[in-house]
Amino acid sequence: MMDRRQFLHTLASSALTAGRAAAAPSARSVIWLFMEGGPSAVDTFDPKPELKKHHGKRPKEAIETFFGRPGPLMQSPFSFQQHGGSGLWVCDRMPAIARHADELAVIKSCFAESPNHSPAMYQMNTGMTRAGFPSVGSWVTYGLGTDNKSLPGFVVFPNEAGSKGGPQNWGHGFLPGTFQATPFRTGGAPILNLSRPSDVGDQRALLDYAQSLNRDHRRRHGDEPDLEARMHSHELAYRMQSEGRKVADLTRETDETRRLYGIDRDVTRPFGSKCLMARRLVESGVRFVQLYSDGEWDSHGNLAQQHGQRCDETDVPIAGLLTDLKRCGLLDSTLVIWGGEFGRMPVSEQGQGRDHNPHGFLVWMAGAGIKAGVSHGETDELGYRAAVNPVSVNDLHATMLHLLGLDHRKLTYLHNGRRFRLTDVAGEVIRPVLS
């Protein structure tokens, strides 16, 4: 058997030679709560009194909407209260998250490039609006490897309804395929091909026989590291069949914990299961976990109903995750990120909906290395455009890497004759949100 270091080297030799260290890392792992479809800032954590004041009136500035049917300004259908010592405003549909107000750093001045879903999702995940570039999770596992050799380093829970733009959102781009996310599911076997064919006899004996041929073969071919790696990989896969199941087996958690995540209720069970599995994966040493919300924040027609529904599905699970990470001592080493691919317009669409808005939206972070209870940046008084301390997607990515101890200017990969970065030629770490 080849030793583990050699195996890892085979897997990730390119990463090991790339210069990339930054400061000492704050975070060891990441849980990214991707709110697909684009949650509205002014209806969640950044209410705008001006919208209430001018509700129903035409805005002075021309608003460029995606579907080209801008209505008048629309006040939030939700009511807001301030919470905690930080006084963070939180809408009344997120009462559980509101109790964590003092743990969040809310970045209220994000902007992105595309008003279309899939290019915007590609940008939020890879920095580029076109498909085919490595996602943040791929860069991170390329830079840092993983701590669990029986599980993949980068795990994604896609939107059950299908994520817009598909697997290129968590693709490895030009990085080696090793750094591709492994999609997990909740319920049943978490990974594809984890279940044995029903008619296989003793699979251990089958593998042992194949490995005996592999040993002979290797003896005939001396110096071929890939042969070793593949034999090791077969063994790892064999173990993953049980390890993967174990990590996905939420019945191993107490009733209290499952209630904490809302797994006892139909409305919160799907996202709650993802959140609880994310904690179990991070606990097992998985580096990067990305969870997509199921269904749509994409509330064109009836924002109160659609956003309300998404809040109901995710509020308790997310609050449960924060509580649980904290009490397990994992929040100190885990960066939690909440946000979508863009936000929504201050004006109405079709009376009660809101259209896509890449010009101003918010993302919050919590956990490892994050200054709790702060907010950073502002949009204009309507919530249309980032106005104070605008934060680009490159800035968000630079900050994520920084928290993991990676310098976004140094984490590079040579491709087509040039050293590529996640942040291309831009990106500033958002210092004010760091602890």
Added chain:
Amino acid sequence: MLVLLVALAAGPAEILEAACVKCHDAGNRKGGLDLSTRQGLLTGGESGPAVVPGRSRESLLMRLVTHDDEPAMPRKADKLPPAEIAALARWIDGGVPYARTLVGRADPPHWAWAPLRPAGGSLPPGRGAVSRTLIRRATFDLWGLPPTSDDNERYEDLVDRLLASPHYGERWGRHWLDVARYADSEGFEDDGDRKHAYVYRDFVIRALNEDMPFDQFVRWQLAGDELAPEDPNALAATGFLAAGVSIKLNPTDSKENKEKHRYDELDDFVSTTGAAFLGLTVGCARCHDHKYDPITSRDYYALVAAFIGTEKRRELALGSAQREWEEFRQARRDEHRERRMAELAIPDEDRDLLRQSLHKNNPVQKKVFGKWDAKLQTMDDELALTPEQRVVWQSLERAAQAEGTTLRELAVTEAPLTPPAFLLARGEPRNKVATIAFALPAFLAGGKSLEAWGREVPRSSPRAVLAAWLTDVDQGAGRVLARVTVNRLWQHHFGVGLVDTPNDLGTQATPLRNPELLDFLAGELVRGGWRLKPLHRLIMTSAAYRQQRPLRRLEAETVRDAILAVSGTLNAAMYGPAVKPPIPAEAIASRSKYLTDEKDGPAVRRRTVYLFTKRSVRNPMLEVFDAPDATASCGRRTPTTVPTQSLALMNDASVRARARDFARRLEHETGRDRRRQIDRAFRLAFGRPPRAPERAGAARYLAHASLVDFCHALFLTNEFLYVE
């Protein structure tokens, strides 16, 4: 004075010409400085005089070349050796004499762009016994399938037989489809199916099997619609350009957003063309001049201008018989329309408008149409045809129907009105600097004018000119194309190319191993009329090819094809609409639908090159074995070794089903005799009989396991998954 002149000729002048004058001459004047004359040197540039004659220590030039001050000179080059620095100091102290105007010495051109070396290299043929290893290697190499026989065939005959088989085109077509970022769907969130994209894939396979000269293969892919508009194959070839992703935009989308995506599409045309044919990362110059290769942003947008009118063709395109029938039919309809207009006594001025096609923004015409058009409409069977016309009608109709394939959503065409192309600052459609016309990249263009190129092509469209230039070895960039192409060939035969970066032969390419060989092969390609098969033969019969080499894992498609072949269930049907094998629902994480009624039957047991490639619903078996995702040109796959591959081989339902087929095949072919089953299994899976201990080991395992499990275990072996 004479002494000083001689000294200059031997020293400082050459140093300055080699290191400085290239940037600091009267033409370039970087930093405002011109070192080519004494006057220019003394006047100095933006930072003041470059020297103080007689005082080298106080001279800026010396401080910069000694790196005591910024910016260190010469830029982006090694520091001058101490002897040269000392020579410059002596020269300044001696009063900076000039014997002549200095001329910057150009670097020799980068090897990829230099003229081809005259024929001189060679590739010595190999000799010796033909091993099973060699047969297996050659068969996987040319067919992507395991060998079917190990008869005592001469090796040269084997190579010829393999090259003559249509499996060759399926295998090497797949290599090209990687470069062409080919897929059967649109990309982005809708990712609709392109049901007819396969026509391009079939063109590629056919062209390779027929050994179409590679220069023609390239020309047709870039401009088949312009060069041979009557030839459906030439139209199909332009599927190369159309194969990239397309976003479905909303009609109400902002102009800005539409424009942004159009420039993304243009970038896809330009970048793919550059990577595939020139081995150039042209796309780098979209936002700024290329950092390493001499491609300016202006060069990039001048190439964009070649495609500015190029649109992906989505309407029904007609073959010649169909067009003939359509024209005949239209003529009869026009006659009918005229008769009706006369019958209805429509005023003459209205008739004129009714004869034209309706323009949305012509209110007068719209009104006239509203009044009359419905009364002029007719069904085909209401047309009053003469008996002669009826006969012609029927024969044309039959011919059109017999023509078969209609070409849709697979090709490109030129828009009737070419919009202007713009030079964009930082790649932003918002920042239009100026309009720009098509031009060839200056550093490769050669001396021939665009007008002269234009006279050589049937339609002097920029794409046709680009295609002609790209494939012309003497006056165009054909030498570069030839190098890029033979390097791809070498890479697929040996696992690594003579250059490791097949889509980038620019200055950032990995070092070129064996420049003589690359140029020899490129020359052979050109001398042989751009045919690939003789070159395959030359490479494969060489000593280099026949000697022992590192192992290579089978590619994704080859893993699947080999499993099908060994199990005896490969459906060898060629060509036609892409097939969608079932994909487990839990493996689909896309909004786009993957609809298939196919079960795991003969219809989906085709070679993998015929499977439907949906960009957002990747086939898990292929994805896990590193098949490219078809978002951009892929010149070389990065093989990985990850546990999810092992899981697929152990547990995937179709792999297990093939193990069952394999076992059935053994029983069918060898009966119940264990020894014969084992022998046959080893021959099929590994291309060799088992050694005695292996036979015993297999028998021991089979004492407790099913024949299916035994067959399945062979799929998990490195001997099956790797080729030597």
